[in-house]
Amino acid sequence: MSYVSGAVLLLAFVWIIWVHGLPADFFARNAFNWPGFLSSISSAALWQIAYAPYVSDYSRYMPRDTGAVPAFWASYWGCTLGSLLPMLLGVVVALAATPAHGHVVAALSELLGPLSAFVLIVLSVSIASRMR
Secondary structure (H helix, E strand, O other): OHHHHHHHHHHHHHHHHHHHHOOOOHHHOOOOOHHHHHHHHHHHHHHHHHOHHHHHHHHHHOOHHHOHHHHHHHHHHHHHHHHHHHHHHHHHHHHHOOOOOOOHHHHHHHHHHHHHHHHHHHHHHHHHHHOO
């Protein structure tokens, strides 16, 4: 499911950026503010901390001679990339969708057009498979 989800995420980025196209004012929408920035950093940090039980649980299945440093970096990059890419897709969707949308699924459907059902099904199944 990791490979399928990763491919679908890349497909969504490619479709939104190169097929649908970004609005001309994409990089000028909204403005930087400290509360928004700190809120985003806090959410990302809390998301990473939430993975700690999984990291400690799965590390016991690694070969004994792996060592702490390689185990840390393997867990860190897997967790970081697995979180960062969906969060970046959320940022792109929030900035590229019609401002009248307040709903993530509607905005994603607007941007992905005919691919929206496929992308939403794959990402939903992926999320559900992580919740077991």
